[in-house]
Amino acid sequence: MVDQKLRARRLTRVGGPVAAGLAVLLALSACGGSIGGGSDGGDGGSGDPGPLKIGMLAPITGPAAPEGIALQRGFDLAIEHINDDGGVFGQPVEVVFIDDQADPATATQAAQRLVQQEEVDYIFGTITDDTTIAAATVADQAGVPMSQAIATALDYCSPHFWPFGETPTQLLTDLVPRMVEEFGGNVALVGNDYVFPRTYHEVSTQLIEEAGGTVVAEEYSPLGTSDWQPIITRLQGAEPDWILSAVVGGDAVSFVQQADQFGLLEGRGLTGVSVDQQFYPALAPQLEGRSQVVRYTDQLDSELNATFVEAYREAYDTQEPIPGVAGNAYDGMRFIAEAFEQAGSTDAEAVSEQIAEMEFEGLGGPVGFDPDNHVVQAPMYLTSIEAGSPYAVVEELGVVTDEQEKDCA
């Protein structure tokens, strides 16, 4: 069992045309907006609940935009399907969307607007752990429940915070021993330098050692690194059997492309966050034949998933693998809507009580929460990245326990 320790000048006058142009550009870059908002919101009490109002935060611009857009897509489809089925409390669910640009300060302001001006009943989002904590702190102070939906190493706990993201333990418990068995015990760890990759590798180090392996190299580089040669040279020098990468975003593509060019991937295993679905379009030749453990893949064999995949492909006109965060967001928002429906109220206590007890049929099987540490409980899948059917399920791993010692209730 993994013992987790999650931590976590005088200004010259600017002429009118410049100022006006700048204002337009700033407005363009902010991209914030409101979708279907403008109601009086929920009553916050247990009487006759008004329409359910959800505040949605996602970085659809900035460094985490790929994940932010996927989160928004899964979420939007869930809202569409919920409303097609009659909404919540017999009324369509309303959404107020704000782009947090993956910036904690923006996320704090956005969350304040959501709870104070928009008076939302629930906040859904966002992507990076620091922005999520920023928004969750505001939500917690206002007594508004909140969820996120992407793989996370959050060291945050609150009675009304229910993260749908996979924990590093859930992602790595089955993956690491299999990789050690298939490729060998010498493992190189690489990642971007922020909380999630470091926590991910703390967990992986323990699992590698438990599986009889050794970490022969561990390298981190700041987000936005484009030249990976020094790191690749050091990794090559350590002669690993396989590489576990927590390099994310555009950096993941740069790293894998350059590692391939320098011959680092020849005869070696590669897995981790860098082989996730969102990188497949750019890295197909380098990723094919490799394994990954996921909670969501568009290859899941269920009627519910078939409907979701068809709707997703049609709505967003894409044939690329659907990112896991989109599936998590779809499941998460539907789960929350059901919790509100069952609670019959927008009261935070009543809703959290339902969330703690509920078991909900998600795209890949039943989804629930550990009522104490609020770790999401849902089946995980070992997948194989093959041309034609990338991320096809090889084995159902069931629910992977992550016994984090924290009492969120």
Added chain:
Amino acid sequence: MESLVTFGLAVLHLFGFYALLAVGLGLVFGQLGVVNVAHGEFVMVGAYVMYALDAVPFVLRLALAVGVGLVLSLLAEWTILRKLYSRGMLATLLAMWGLAIVLRQVAEAVFGATPRSVPFPVQGSVDVLGVRYPTYRLLVAVVSLLVVGAVLLVIYRTSLGLKLRASIENRDMAAVLGISPRVMIAGTFAVGTTLAVLAGALNSPTLGLTPGLGVAFLAPAFFAVLMVRPGSIAGPAVGALLVALLSSLLRTYFTETVADLVFFAALVVLIAVRPAGLSWRLPSWLTRSSERVA
């Protein structure tokens, strides 16, 4: 020996990339007095042109990227900058900042936020003094430095280059002598930014393409320009070599994050101590000798 060769190759690659960026940035600053904060976005444009036209042969695609760079930069100079020169550096800086945002947003709207890649046109590796090195990477470094060399040769050894330098030294006097300031300004901006587009296009197969990819290249290019005498044309190339050397050296002996920290701290200290840039013998010698020849 092997690690020395590896180090040398790493410096060569970075030098080629940064020199293309810094010479372009330096030219625009010298001629127009414009701090082109959108320079990194022009790198991004070059990379996305290579991605979008993937059916076109690689070398032809490079030529098309240069064409797109020239058209885009002339359009930007004509529609945005021309009206703002009289308003000073702050106005043009803000305008270029706005242009950078627009270029990123357009890339996101057209290509989406999912990272993209450009396949390598040349596969395999070559043996450089016992070190196995990707052929394409070596090729890009050599081509980049040849382009920088050719640009400097044109500037210091042709009548067109003489006109350009005259326009930078004293635009009014140059205009009295029949050198059109408007043509010189637009032409310099086009060449400077197109060098950035070319840098992006050449390096696209080694990069993960996202709309924000250019942001990371602005700081090293700026430092390369700031390290040398303001207005110097060949100086930024020397600055690029120093930046490449310093960056590679730090990244060899420190972890990436510490190397980044020390790199930026060292450059800030350098600029604080020598705000007029370092006095380099080579650029001033080049300028004097070329004036004699001219």
